[in-house]
Amino acid sequence: MKKLVDLISEDVKEAFIQKGYDEKYGIVTTSNRPDLCQYQCNGALSAAREYKKAPIVIAEDIVEVLKENSRFKEITAIMPGFINITLSDEFLAEYLNNMNREKDFGCEKDSAPKKIIIDYGGPNIAKPLHVGHMRSAVIGESLKRIFKFMGNEAIGDVHLGDWGTPMGLVIAELKRRKPDLIYFDESYTGEYPKEAPFTISELEEIYPAASAYSKENPEFREEAKQITYLMQNGHRGYMALWKHMQDVSVTDLKKIYEKLNVSFELWKKESDAQPYIPDMVKYFKDNGYARISDGALVVDVKEETDTKEIPPCMILKSDGATLYHTTDLATIVERMKLFNPDHILYITDKRQELYFETVFRCAKKTKLVNENTKLQFIGFGTMNGKDGKPFKTRDGGVLRLEYLIKMVTDEVYRKIMENRTMEEEEAKEVASKVGLAALKYGDLSNQASKDYVFDVERFTSFEGNTGPYILYTIVRIKSILEKFKQTGKTINPDSDILPAKSSTERELMLQITKFSDMIHAAYEELAPHRICQYIYDLADKFSSFYHETKIISEDYDDKRQASLILMISLVEGILLTCIDLLGFEAPDRM
Template sequence: MGLVITELKKRHPELPYFDPNFTGEYPAEAPFTVSDLEEIYPFASKRSKEDKEYYAEALENTHRLQEKERGLYALWQKIIDVSVADLKKNYARLDVTFDLWNGESTVNDLIPGMVDRLKKEGYAYESEGALVVDVAEDSDAKEIPPCMILKSDGAALYTTTDLATIEDREARYNPDAIVYVTDKRQELHFIQVFRAAKKCHLADENCTLSHVGFGTVNGKDGHAFKTREGGVMRLETLITDIDQAMYDKIKANPDIPEDEAKTTAHQVALAAIKYGDLQNQPAKDYIFDTEKFTSFEGNTGPYILYTIVRINSILKRYAESEGAKDVAKLKVASPISKAQTNLMLDLSGFNAMMDEAYRDFAPNRVCAFLYQAANDFNSFYHETKILAEPDVQKKESYIALLKVTLDIFEACTAVLGFTAPERM
């Protein structure tokens, strides 16, 4: 944050936030947009690596902000307001929201008390001017440095706010588990934080602290997107582009009205984005390929939705032909073909798969299950006369199997965060 504030001051020194003698009300409107911030941050980050004085000024501004200097604190609040508003807008397009929108600053007032306690109880001590907590263990295969609580200039760090947040969450919610999902390159940071939290009794001994590290999302050139270096595709642009790609494909069916085409395109786009991301093992890097993610063939979200739509269509046609017959009461008979056996074996593994995916924080297993089951369903569909089956008992067994398949598929897509349209 100090980098952004420093660059804003360089560009707009006339702003009242930088005038220590200003005592009036600060402007209601922020003096920048999200686009401005997206350009400023990588620019300031790059300059700080080349200009020692600039870097030192950024550190000083960070410290002044942590001390809640009036002008910088007001400017910081504008940065937060603009950033969070943009996040909420884009998350809403992904059908994602949070119960709490807390940032690091939420626990700023708790830090002094926590630090005092760690010093008084002998957990924290000074080392080369900084305040640290030893977290190394005899069983460590590699060196684990002490967890730094305060820098030599007294400034707080990510470790400080993370520890204060853990203490606050323990006090408020008494959780059984706390899970952090971040870049896997922060693994050492969380080893230090979790050990310090347990050692200093900030986290209850029965509370499990876990870090799920994810890999980088790469472009087709194989290079990772890096926020600090700029050049990152905005989430808003990504959603819009995939929405448009899916709309173009949906409109290939001239029978779908315009409004329905747009709604359906967005539903399928969400599946393309979420499934495309979650199908990968969390810690592995992957290439974000729009053409691949939006394909209706292969291991993609649109393929899964197309399969669900196909099942729904068959069940709907059966209901229209059979009237009031209750599909839920139909029974699945023993399989009579290899394709049917494969599908039923897939579905029988649903509970175990979900338990394992939950235990290991691995949504990619849900995707793998869905893809295998979808393939086996489509094989069963192509080899079997479902609605045209003259044997009533066989037909009812097929329909019952389709209903079970649909229920399980929809349970999986609900976990992954998307739903199927009525038709595609």
């Protein structure tokens, strides 16, 4: 089903052709002056130069052709050459009825669907998720859902950090605390226990302690490096502990991600890419892509057109050790071999832009990916406190993600219980859904690259541009539809949405029709904030319509009543679809 603006553009382009002008000037856009008209065409202003005519003359030519078109209630030429368009109520209602009958409200899917891998997790083994992990998870999950909605195969990869010095630090600290564990007995040849010798809480305490101790004790730091080396070269005891760290960490990570309503199709790890490194390095050397610089192996990625300094991509240090570049390039090799994706998307802190630029250039130059494989980076801004600095706990520490989720959920629960509209158990269940909406919407309503201020009071407000307000609108519609059911009336399957009877109804209808435009913009721009803006406007228009219209009224005939119920059901369906794309859901009541 074509977007409404495209249907109007077709008519206007045809009018330009009829009058001897190029159709390229017939592009229609949403009006930037909604007080004057709904849509506009500014093509006459551009065509004036080519055809050496006054813009108003060209605009009047077009209006003359279109003034009898039944799709337009009003079309006028305005100085110096604008074409202002207001649609007929009948055409608007017809478009809504078509949306109502079509799958996914008539939104056309990508004509060339792709296989896309989205790397949007990035947690580390033995470390808890903190607020810094939230944005990648929330943005990535939403983009994955948008990709799927548009017909693509989208695969989310958590990409665990599990292979570097932090693993050695944890094992070294464990050895310092519990030297008698059989994992440290070099003569032990039996099977190691299936149960880990630590809990997740202990594990998460061990790493920061080990990190701090290593800074004060160089010999401990060297021991951790040696343990890392031995582990990466197959030491039985260290490998067994490493496996325990993975199992314990992943179990806990999945619980937190589940609370965030984030799921990954792949739980791949840095270590999974290690087997690909030797052959990749050999390939770089054999094909002349890499050179030695101060003992290190590097690939030059600078291009003649660069206006800024682009460093070489370092593959191996002078001592032969690998780096993040090496692992990320090997991960690309692995992904190409296992999945052969059309598009690989990375979502991390925007400060890593140059790093990924270097990795992508290296992958392209060395032909690790196909010529048409798209490698893309989305960098997000920081979530700041009210002081404008990255969000911290009161004592200045990094807040764990599960505590952030709890903080928002508890605030929503407090507000619900203030009104005492439901029992405690139901209030807790509702608060978990509303709290998640508050947190995710508060994040996603901002452009990803921008920093934003986390304000728990504002995010959890049931008024204004917030997640709870969107959910409240959905719950209100559910309540109206339930009341309609209780009247005993039913909707005739042949019923239609009728032309608008008021300005607020018309405004609501217009907003509904912009669904496909919005989805395509969110998809093409990788911008979930487009969805947030749309549903806020839709909820706002519905609120105005609701306060002016008695939807459940005995005064309406059956056709009018059916029209109103069909229209608000359409609004509900669109809102539910959109919040699913954002990664949260609505309760039945609030």
